[in-house]
Amino acid sequence: MDQIDKKILRLLQEDGNMTTKEIAKRIHLSNTPVYERIKKMERERIIKKYVAILDREKLDRDLIVFCNVTLKEHSKIVGHQFVNDITALEEVVECYNISGDYDFLLKVMVKDMKAYQDFVLNRLGEVENIGSAHSTFVMGEIKQSYQIPIDR
Amino acid sequence: MDQIDKKILRLLQEDGNMTTKEIAKRIHLSNTPVYERIKKMERERIIKKYVAILDREKLDRDLIVFCNVTLKEHSKIVGHQFVNDITALEEVVECYNISGDYDFLLKVMVKDMKAYQDFVLNRLGEVENIGSAHSTFVMGEIKQSYQIPIDR
């Protein structure tokens, strides 16, 4: 992966529907090499997929909560079970295994506080082996980038 | 926005390059209405943009850190200054104003621990008015969805 590939990636992170023609124009190259480079990076899974980014609030998901969770027990089996259960919850848009006082950090996206209460009680409450849960509420979204920073 | 629009959005969240033809086939409609509906949702900014999703690790960004920050002072001006400074940092891929013991939560993406040390000392350290910073390190990425959950 060279500087040209990186330029292409920067453009595609900005606009995933940019035509090869337009990319070619911007990086002063012709159609085919740009096409080949993109296809190569798709094959190598450097480019994993293309997605549409939607407006959260227009879709009635106004509340984001970061939910810090501890497990009661830390065996491999229960950890695996937890991972499976959590992954299945569509409100949980991200989940990380973290250092510090808690075991996992969940990013939860719901309509409002009532929906979050319902999530904690009925969805998270159904997941086995959860010890404690500490919620941090998002009051404002300052920055949201979907881009991986690419070195020069 | 009706059920058909929602179906289209679900498909485009899964694959932003899906052709109108393919979408039309899947929702049992012809080309034109699908095309018009998508364009309408783009105009209304329900669909904000299309992006390529890249592989973080293949681009040498192996470490994610959640950085909890407090401000020394909470006036409107310094808050605004902080927001500007933080937004300019490319390593900070997300930033939220949060409830609880800290003021802001940053999601930081760097190459490794050494790069994170550099980030805290030289980048975050340059930002005015930061009181304290508490880092939580990501050991494992369990789930990463770029999709907004869409109600039925």
Added chain:
DNA sequence: ACTGAAAGACGTCGAAT
């Protein structure tokens, strides 16, 4: 609001350098 068709632009790939 949807169907079907038609025109033009783009993705895609082979041949050549």
Added chain:
DNA sequence: ATTCGACGTCTTTCAGT
């Protein structure tokens, strides 16, 4: 590794229901 050119497919639009 890049350019050119040709083909098939998709986007985009329009007349008709």
